[in-house]
Amino acid sequence: MARYIDSVCKQCRAEGMKLYLKGERCYNKCSFDKRPVAPGVHSQSRRKQSEYGLQLREKQKAKRVYGVLEDQFRRYFEMAERMKGITGENLLQLLERRLDNTVYRIGFADSRAQARQLVRHGHITVNGRKVNIPSYSVKPGDIIAVKGSSRQLEIFKALQDKTPRTIPAWLQVDMENYTANVVAMPAREDIDIPIEEHLIVELYSK
Structure with missing residues (x-):
């Protein structure tokens, strides 16, 4: 099974915020605190993100927070679409209900x-x-x-x-x-992760 094996601090730097992927260790010593810029040689010269870029970043953030890879995340979205209610909230509910x-x-x-x-x-x-x-x-x-x-x-x-x-x-x-x-069932107000789920819905609805 595929899994992410690189430094998780790179994921926080890519999103421009602490995702607390290492739990309590993120509150103490974290490389994001020392270098809160995106990884890569061009990290200092990023242009303003397009609408697509913002939507993609939001999807990547959700995937990284919950530790889900692309194919599985897509399946969660397809399940959320088939459920009654608001697709974005359904998606977060499905992710929250993971064991x-x-x-x-x-x-x-x-x-x-x-x-x-x-x-x-x-x-x-x-x-x-x-x-x-x-x-x-x-x-x-x-x-x-x-x-x-x-x-x-x-x-x-x-x-x-x-x-x-x-x-x-x-x-x-x-x-x-x-x-x-x-x-x-987890309600939207129970989910304290800063994710704008409507951007993910817009991305997959294109």
């Missing part, structure tokens, strides 16, 4: 990349069954938990000492028991 993103939102991981690794390594269960597919889509009523045998790992034991993260309204978390309930 790796949900694990991150709960606070079981410092970043979506770390959450993706925890899911792939079989440390997470959904409704009592191990699920190792990061793209698994959660739904209201699902119970997300750390597998019993994994709770003694240092990465999970340390959760009890961490400052609680702000949890979106569509999740209810019981950190003492390493569980969380999906109580609703």
Whole structure:
């Protein structure tokens, strides 16, 4: 399976903003803070972006934040188009409902990349069954938990000492028991990522 293996700080520099792809490490030492310009030899001499350029940048930003590659992102958009409601909001809802993103939102991981690794390594269960597919889509009523045998790992034991993260309204978390309930579908106001989803819709609608 294809995956991005270069420095994630390059992705932040390309978007001109911190995407916090490394979680807590982005709050401390980050190369974006030292050089907040786009990567490449012509980074200092960019012309004003066209309408297409702005739409493309917004799509790239969403892909990078959620850790999704192009073909999969396109499939999410096609699913969003078929759903009732506003296509852009449907797209963000589908991305938010990914299991790796949900694990991150709960606070079981410092970043979506770390959450993706925890899911792939079989440390997470959904409704009592191990699920190792990061793209698994959660739904209201699902119970997300750390597998019993994994709770003694240092990465999970340390959760009890961490400052609680702000949890979106569509999740209810019981950190003492390493569980969380999906109580609703994620609403647009629950998604705090600075993405203008209408630009993505305009890009794919051409």
